Amino acid sequence: MAANAYDTDLDRNPANHQPLTPLVFLERAARTHPDHLAVVHGPLRRTYRDFHNRAKRLASALAKHGIGRGDTVSVMLANTPAMLECHYGVPMTGAVLNTLNTRLDAAIIAFSLDHADAKVVITDREFSRVMKPALDAATVKPLVIDYDDPEFTGAGERIGTLDYEDVVAQGSDDFVRKHPGDEWDAISLNYTSGTTGNPKGVVYHHRGAALTATGNVVNCGMGKHPVYLWTLPMFHCNGWCFPWSISVVAGTHVCLRQVRAGLMYELMATHGVTHLCGAPIVMSTLLNAAPHEKRPLAGPVQFFTAAAPPPESVLVAMKEAGFEVTHLYGLTETYGPSVINDWHRDWDALPIDQWGALKARQGVPYVGLDDLVVMDPAHMVPVPADGTTLGEVMFRGNVVMKGYLKNKTATDEAFAGGWFHSGDLGVMHPDGYVQLKDRAKDIIISGGENISSIEVEDALYKHPAVAAVAVVAKPDEKWGETPCAFVELREGKSATAEDLITWCREHLAAFKCPRHVVFTEIPKTSTGKIQKFKLREMAKEA
Amino acid sequence: MAANAYDTDLDRNPANHQPLTPLVFLERAARTHPDHLAVVHGPLRRTYRDFHNRAKRLASALAKHGIGRGDTVSVMLANTPAMLECHYGVPMTGAVLNTLNTRLDAAIIAFSLDHADAKVVITDREFSRVMKPALDAATVKPLVIDYDDPEFTGAGERIGTLDYEDVVAQGSDDFVRKHPGDEWDAISLNYTSGTTGNPKGVVYHHRGAALTATGNVVNCGMGKHPVYLWTLPMFHCNGWCFPWSISVVAGTHVCLRQVRAGLMYELMATHGVTHLCGAPIVMSTLLNAAPHEKRPLAGPVQFFTAAAPPPESVLVAMKEAGFEVTHLYGLTETYGPSVINDWHRDWDALPIDQWGALKARQGVPYVGLDDLVVMDPAHMVPVPADGTTLGEVMFRGNVVMKGYLKNKTATDEAFAGGWFHSGDLGVMHPDGYVQLKDRAKDIIISGGENISSIEVEDALYKHPAVAAVAVVAKPDEKWGETPCAFVELREGKSATAEDLITWCREHLAAFKCPRHVVFTEIPKTSTGKIQKFKLREMAKEA
Ligand SMILES: Nc1ncnc2c1ncn2[C@@H]1O[C@H](COP(=O)(O)OP(=O)(O)OP(=O)(O)O)[C@@H](O)[C@H]1O
Ligand SMILES: Nc1ncnc2c1ncn2[C@@H]1O[C@H](COP(=O)(O)OP(=O)(O)OP(=O)(O)O)[C@@H](O)[C@H]1O
Ligand SMILES: [Mg+2]
Ligand SMILES: [Mg+2]
Incomplete structure (x- = not known):
């Protein structure tokens, strides 16, 4: 191609091109709203200034222990302040955050630690019963740091050589974060849920994490200073990237170790929760709470659901209970939700059964996802948009993973033909909305x-x-x-x-x-x- | 650097990496809300389906006339539906949109057409008195297309060889848009206001336009389906990228050929306008309207102001008139606004003079801008954050221009030391907010x-x-x-x-x-x- 004036002497330089990364969002929140409440956990209250400083301290301490670009830090943590800090402190060093599923058994965890080549493990005392044998069984010998959450008063020994609070205390908040050299650098490693078999190690990059973080804000219409209740496990797709999204809008994280109905209602009432996320099972838990556990909702509460097909009856019951439910869909491979049931105003006037049927459809691409199609995978052609012809749901865009770690075969299969194959079967409705019918399996x-x-x-x-x-x-x-x-x-x-x-x-x-x-x-x-x-x-x- | 598992077999491919571009936003709005009202102009009403189809038709017609990657299409248009269509149709072909300032004289326009190497000119009949001599004087001989807006009933001859509506009618809505090969490809060319001398040709890329488009939504907290009144000229920094932002949230554009107080109040009342933008002069125009021109605001109206220092007294008067004003700051070089006076809730309780003084500060980086500093330009070190030491305001991030077209010297100067030099003098307050004191000149x-x-x-x-x-x-x-x-x-x-x-x-x-x-x-x-x-x-x- 002949040189063109628009390509001449107009190159990238540090002033006009910086790698996209969600790490800037916390920096910005701490600069702009330093005294705003960032984290609530039991009686604990932390401002954005504190939150940012602690993340920097964690990063500087990890860096002193030799952690840097491409190293894995695995964490076995509940939805606690430490887990939030790890979402920033770990990638600030250039390292990759691997959040372990707290309900897996020692054998799978040992496998994951080895597969991820973990250099450091941060583990909540509650999970030491599983982590101790896992660490014994693993080939890697990471530095083990105990997190002894004051909110956890149950059994569990310390199994590490360092204490999380000591580590943070020894770090420095002058730490200047490592800038990702490239926005394609890995930021986290998330294993899939293992619904169809063995979990696969999904690698996220800074670009996709940043775009999903702002994407959540745009798609979910989150305004400034939301109060966000952590009913979704942060180990699951990095909590759908909400640990980063909440910084974009300088919101308040309300931590939660366990999804129990009474506590959820109590926290919602006490803190004026405005948003929460979860699988349909969380909606059922809220709906099936005993009457003495329930509390009236203080104001409008937005519930974002994904992870499994939400039964129409549950969607209708949530509406009747006063929640505003948005139905999302995605996979670990797509940074959590990347499809939204983008609601039409006039659908609210429909009879409740039609309302429920529309709400149960998975929908259209997130702002941030380039395209979403239902294809005949054999011929890679879209099925007719007739609402009945079954095909495989496929994704394309910047909120799709780098690939599966150390698994070229699975990666190539997943990306065959230039589309991400979800393994989900669905139909395309005439109005462009996708509806899942089943998993292929x-x-x-x-x-x-x-x-x-x-x-x-x-x-x-x-x-x-x-x-x-x-x-x-x-x-x-x-x-x-x-x-x-x-x-x-x-x-x-x-x-x-x-x-x-x-x-x-x-x-x-x-x-x-x-x-x-x-x-x-x-x-x-x-x-x-x-x-x-x-x-x-x-x-x-x- | 030794190869690392996170860099191995995890490459970019079409499934997981697509160039960022604002063009997807219109596609998404047309897929998701095809029947939602996209454009209002006088009695004209167009849905997103129509808007998208017309943009594709325009693109296909331009492509048939040989327009493609790196070509310039210059437009001399008021805030009309054609102007909106050009914001999509032109870059859909791979070409660059150059919006001409409708109030410039023939000599400068002739200069711009030559400098931009315009291949096509689309011109509103209202401006033919200037465009005819400009085209005569220019060396380039572009294809000239007349836009004869039914809302313009004044004098002005047709000077082109084609009619805009015929061009659109001849195009095909099957057109598949040219994907930018790279998100760094140019999307538009905007000349600066010429406040300090001769305007310079600022080149925008698809990446920055997409990030500013979603950035506006996030920073301004715009929810779904806003009703946006076009009081800001679209020829100015592509209307601060709002022609693209409004698609992100499937809003309604209310077009406006002229900023007249009576008409603005009338359109606000009739269409339930929720958002509008403008220089401080637009606020003064609204405030100084004759009593018979004013209408009560139907609901909350957000006014985003930038482009010149808003006098405190005007900010206070706007508040008293019931508008919610957000103070933004930026330059043509930063895609319009990239700094925001991010308001703290508790500032609303302050006495009105303190309120006004805080509102008049320019603020902190937009979500999307990486950093904003006040530096001693001689030594490139930040001035103390004491609210008094004067320095030059500098920007860094992805919402900074590619550079100045055909002006390597000015580009290098603007980016010296890895920061974009704004030429604005300001102070850094202890709370991290920037306040402009003057232009350097x-x-x-x-x-x-x-x-x-x-x-x-x-x-x-x-x-x-x-x-x-x-x-x-x-x-x-x-x-x-x-x-x-x-x-x-x-x-x-x-x-x-x-x-x-x-x-x-x-x-x-x-x-x-x-x-x-x-x-x-x-x-x-x-x-x-x-x-x-x-x-x-x-x-x-x-
Ligand atoms: N809104 C939804 N409706 C229906 N199913 C959903 C929805 N959201 C997510 N899912 C299901 O969850 C899957 C993604 O889940 P996840 O990535 O957590 O792991 P998994 O697919 O369950 O486990 P594995 O890939 O290891 O088998 C999707 O492929 C889809 O089947
Ligand atoms: N909120 C604001 N407060 C004060 N000044 C502002 C504000 N927003 C923009 N400006 C001024 O406008 C300038 C950017 O304007 P623009 O890019 O339209 O062209 P210009 O700088 O006026 O013209 P030229 O660069 O050709 O001299 C900024 O550099 C700043 O001086
Ligand atoms: Mg799966
Ligand atoms: Mg200027």
Whole structure:
């Protein structure tokens, strides 16, 4: 191409080009609103000045211990101030933050520590029962730092050589953060939920983290100074990047070690919580709270839900309880949510069942995601936007991971043809909104017909006795597969298998109705997702 | 550096890396809210579907005429639907949009067309009296397209070979936009206001335009579906990137050919305007409207002001009139605003004079700007944050221009030392907020002491008889320079030079008080800025 005036003597330089990174957001909040309340945890109150200083101290202490670009710092922490500080302090050194899922077992954690090549581990005393054997079993021998949260009064020994508060105290708040050399540098390592098998190590970069952080603010319409309750685990996709988003708008983090209904209502009332996030299970927890645990909402409360299909009945109940629910969708691979059920004002006038059906659709690209399509993966062509033709949901844009760590095969597969393959099956509605029907591995094929397990579950969720349900394929000689439903009943309510099958007949085409119903506790991952691969094993015996 | 797992097999590919560009925002709005009202102009109403289709048609027609990457399309347009379409249609072809200042004369426009190497010119019939001689005088011979806006019923001939509506009609809405090969590709060319001399050609890139577009939404806390009144000329810094911001939040553009008080109030009331932008002169126009022109505000109206120092008295009067004013600051070189007077909630409780003094400060970096400092330019070290030491305001970040077109010397000077030098003098307050004191060229040095012309002007603006004022240096044998004030009086009010000097004595240190006062009309640029270089000539004779 011939040189063109717009390409001549107009190069990048430090004045006009800086790597995108979410680390600037905390710096800015601390400069602009130093006295604003940044962190609440039990009786603890920290301003943005304190929060920023502590993050810098942590960074400087880690740097003194030799931590720098490309090193992994793994943390086993609840939703505490230390976890927030790690989201800034670790990448300030150039290192990569690896948040461990606090509900995994020692064997998987040992595997992760080795896979991530952890140089430092920061671990909450509550989890030492798992971390001690994990560290014993791991090949890597990281520096272990104990975090002894005053809000945790239960059992658990210290297993490290340093104390987190001492480390922070020894650091210096004069620390000048390492600038990422390139916005493509890794900022964090997040393992997937392991719903479909072994978790994979998803690598995030500074660019994507910065864009998702501001993207959350734009997409969720968050104004200045929100009060954000930490019901979503920060170990899950870095809390959907909200530890960084909240700095963008100088909000207040209300920490929470455990998702318990009474405490959530109490904190919401006490601190005037305006926003919270969570899987549909968190909504159910709020809705099913005992009457004495509930408190009236002080003002409008925005609930952002993602991670699993939210049953229509739960969405409707949340509306009736006064929450404003926004339905998001995404994967660990897309920094958490990157699809939004972008609501139309006039949909609020619709009858409640239509309202619920629209709310249950996953939606359109986040501001920040370039494109979202439903494709026939064999030919990489979009399916017709008819609301019925099934295809694989695919993403493209800057809020898609770098790839899977040390797994070129999986990375190449995930990005085949220049699109990120989600493994989720869905349809494209005529209005451009995507709706998920199932995971590719969960779809049930009966007599050659696809059955969406989500659709069958939604029908069962509407039955008054059903508290939770999951539908999977059961092998069948005649039909290939048939739907098998696993059900948890509401306390004090009863229903027979026959009742539920009859109910389904009224709401679904006959071939979609479960042939078997099993009453049992449904196995879930620690991020609140149903483990269908376990249920499929159980279905074989049913 | 040794290879590191986070840099291995984790490369950019089309699935996870796309050039940032504001063009996706219109695509997204058209997909998500196709029936939402995008553009209002007189009786005209266009939805996002229409707006997007017309922009694609324009692009496809331009592409058929050979327009592509690196070509310049210059437009001489008022704030009309065509101007909005050009903000998308032109860069969709890969070309660069050059918006011409509609109030310049033929000679400067001819110069700009040649400097920009314009391939196509789109010109509103209203401006043909200037454009015809400009095109005759220019060396380039662009394709000229007339835009005959039905809302313009005044004089003016057609001077082109094509009609804008025919061009759009001939285009195809199947057009697939050219993806910028790189987010560093130029998207627009904006000449500075020429306050300090000859305008310079500032080149914007797709990355900065996208970040400013979302930055406006985040910084200004704009929620979904704002109704935006076009009181700021779109030819000025691409309307501070709001033509792109409004798509991010699927808002409604209310077009406006002329900033007239009666019409502004009428449109605000009729369309429920929620947001508007403008130089301080627009605030004065609203405040000084005749009683019969005013209308009560329907709801909260956000006014974003920048471009010139807003007098404290005007800020206070706007508050009293019920507007919520946010004070922004920036330069053409920083995509319009990139500094914000980020307001603290508790400042609202202060007495009105303190309120006004705080509101008049320019503030802190926009979310999106990496850093903002006040430096001693000779040594490139920050001045103390004491609120008094004067230094040059400097910027660093991704919302700073590529550079000046065909002007390597000016570009290198502007970026010397890795910071963008604004040419504005200011102080850093202890709380991290920047306050401008003067332009470097406008500061008055009297007996070796700096006098901020803004400070003297602010004192005079508080006098009840003063409608507008500008203070410049007048050469003085004894003192070197002394302040000379140019004043426009309010209708029906009177004051003598002696009155005003006495007034200043009460409000300012004696050495800062003007020695001369001249009653006259103050020369302004077309963006509402006072042309102090002209006043300095006049002061010599005073
Ligand atoms: N709003 C939603 N509706 C339906 N399903 C959702 C929604 N949000 C997320 N999901 C499901 O969660 C998945 C992403 O979850 P995550 O990345 O936490 O791990 P996982 O996919 O459950 O685990 P693994 O990839 O290890 O099997 C999506 O692929 C989708 O199936
Ligand atoms: N909020 C503000 N307060 C005071 N001055 C402002 C504010 N916003 C902008 N300005 C002034 O406007 C200038 C930027 O204006 P613009 O880029 O339109 O052209 P110009 O600087 O007036 O013209 P030229 O660069 O050609 O002399 C800033 O450098 C500053 O002096
Ligand atoms: Mg997955
Ligand atoms: Mg300038």
